[in-house]
Amino acid sequence: MPFRSGSPASSIQSDPQPEPDLLQSEGLQQEIDDNFTITQEGNTLELYNYKIFNYSNIDVHPEHFQLFSKGFKFVPNRKASIPRSIIDLKLFLRKQNLHLLFNGQEMTTPSTPGLQRKSVFNPPLHPQLRNFGNLLERELRNTITKHFAIPNLSQAEKKLLNELKQNENLRVMHPDKGGGTVLMDNICYESKMRDSLHDTSKYSKASINEVNIAKSEIHLMLQDLLLDGSISKEQYNFLFNQHPRVPTVFGIPKVHKNPMDPPLRLIVSAEGSITTPLAKFVDDKLKVLSYTGDIVLKDSWDFLRCVKTHLYSPDLIFITLDIVDLFGSIPHETGLLWLEQAMIDNGTFSHVDFTNCLLFMEIILKNNYMYFQGEFFRQNKGVAMGAKCAPTYANIVLNWWEKLFILDCPFTQCWSMYKRFLDDICIFWIDTKERFYEFLDYLKGTTNFLDFTFEVNTEQLVYLDITLKKLDKGFSSSIHRKKTFSNSYLHYKSAHPYFQKKNLVKGQLVRVSRMTSDDQEFKGMQQRV
Structure with a gap:
């Protein structure tokens, strides 16, 4: 399968900073003008490929898109804080002081690496570091006092943001997947939460x-x-x-x-x-x-490495199973x-x-x-x-379930590949659909707590963030976008360090290069990035 393995990183220049619109990956790709058209389907409003899911009494206007499209990770420009900057300086000096004191070696070798509280040991500063710190502190105070931050939010955006903050009946949230913004009345949100928490099969009231x-x-x-x-x-x-x-x-x-x-x-x-x-x-x-074993996937790229040409068959059936609320x-x-x-x-x-x-x-x-x-x-x-332990625990439980009921079951000859990423299962089925429904009945009988949803397709597979399609004698792959996708990454005008913005573009290009096998589709995705 001709997946791309090269990295397009060499095409990114590190010296000159590109124009702002080259890196404005999140939000509107152009300023809102008089020709805007907000499309609406149910509670979903869309403008310039950005979506707002409105479950409130707020009337959404183009100004809301202009503000929300900056994203939840957007950092406004502010004048630097002298106390915060001095604290950062002190922490830096402490780190360098410990490095000198222990000659670059760790202070202790813990018996359980990673499972220890952070050290608060703070010995007296080395004289040279103390002088260096005093010099830097004076320079910081002088620089910050004279520095004026250039606003990256307009007055209209600040005003709208304050109005939203003062609306106590409104909750602004990020959706679970796909990006965009969700507006929901607090009454509706609290009602949904209480309905879930009062489900006596899963929760009970406590004191x-x-x-x-x-x-x-x-x-x-x-x-x-x-x-x-x-x-x-x-x-x-x-x-x-x-x-x-x-x-x-x-x-x-x-x-x-x-x-x-x-x-x-x-x-x-x-x-x-x-x-x-x-x-x-x-x-x-x-x-x-x-x-454990070779059926558990680590990520999408791990899945693509498992898809080999010899797995292809004209009669191959793609099946995905999702475990409900694992x-x-x-x-x-x-x-x-x-x-x-x-x-x-x-x-x-x-x-x-x-x-x-x-x-x-x-x-x-x-x-x-x-x-x-x-x-x-x-x-x-x-x-x-x-x-913290939830994904590991769930993975272990499913590993043992598969060991007991799947790996040696009578249906193992019906697939050429069986893979799982946490609660998402992918199967390359080489038997009949009728046989699959027998397998599904078998799965439901293995436990009384696992429920499944499934999709069956003979032409293409949508799994994780990958779309896999059949060719004449193999497969092609591309990145899958959900219908709720809103191109949400990072706005260029956010007060993030420049290297993070550059690396974001680099990372997306690497991802597209790895997961897109068709040259024309790769070029199209490259332009979108």
């Missing part, structure tokens, strides 16, 4: 007392493990969170699923919670199990049992790591508390999307 009891039990458990020698003092310091915060939950609209009435994808913001260090520990230890559907008992069996089957875990991983994973699953609008909830099924 602040339950949260505090869980905190105390986890602290006592960690102290017991330290006294037993099951964890080191270094690990204890990393895992013990003296003042945790209760995770908050929020929803992201899945407009690609239903543009008229999008469901919400619930994400738990767990950073700083009592279980976050435990989740990081488990994730670090269990990653070795996440990509993270939230795995029962705790089944997930922990399969995790234990996978660790035993791997055979490389020490007794201490084996016991700790199972214990910590059980604590994470059964103490998944969250807060929303004055109420506490606990997730009773599955793992929270947002937990």
Whole structure:
């Protein structure tokens, strides 16, 4: 299969800065003029290939497109902050001072790399560094005092932005996939959130007392493990969170699923919670199990490397399977049992790591508390999307499910390739469609918690962000764009460093070069980038 492997990086000049419109990848590609035409289909409004999904009472005008198309990553130009700049300088000097003090060597060699709290060791500065820092600080103060930032937002855009901020009934969000902007009334958003959180099959109401009891039990458990020698003092310091915060939950609209009435994808913001260090520990230890075998994909490029010409057949059927709500559907008992069996089957875990991983994973699953609008909830099924260990845990559970029911099932002769990226399965089916529907019935009978949606196509495959088509004796590939795609990357006028903007273009060109096999289509995509 003639995929491109070269990089177009050599075509990018690093010295002269290009004109602004060459790098204005996100947002409108031209200023709004008198000839604008806003197209509308249901709740979706579009102008110059940028989409606004409006589920509010706001009347959307071209000025909204002009503002929102700058993107959620847009950084306004502001006068530099003297305190913030001096703090950055002090941190830089500390880093250089430690480098001199330890001759470029690490201060300590942790027994668990990556699982340690940041050091606060701050020895006295080297005399030369102190003089250098004083000189730089004076220069910074003088430069910042005289510097005036050139605004990259117009007065009209600032005014509109302030009006939106003052509208307490409006929620402005980024959609789950595809880019663009979602406008939704807060009442509608809160109603959707409460409908999800009051689903008693997945969540139950909790109280602040339950949260505090869980905190105390986890602290006592960690102290017991330290006294037993099951964890080191270094690990204890990393895992013990003296003042945790209760995770908050929020929803992201899945407009690609239903543009008229999008469901919400619930994400738990767990950073700083009592279980976050435990989740990081488990994730670090269990990653070795996440990509076992040759059926689990790492990314789209990994998938394309697996597509070989010998897999081609005129009667080949492309099948994609999507597991519905994978993270939230795995029962705790089944997930922990399969995790234990996978660790035993791997055979490389020490007794201490084996016991700790199972214990910590059980604590994470059964103490998944969250807060929303004055109420506490606990997730009773599955793992929270947002937990550090969630993708690894889900991958391990599916790996074991495939080991039990898929890899040695009676249907293995019906496909020439079976690949999976987390909850998205791709199959090159070489048998009849009727036989596939028998396989689908078989899949549904393997568990009582996995549900599937599927697509069957004899001409092309849409998988991840790839479109794969049949040729006479092989395949062609191209980048797939969802209908909700809005060309959302980074606005050139954003106050990002220039090298980030340049590297963004370079990265997109490399991606197009790798994933597009047809020369004409490659040139078209290159022009779009």
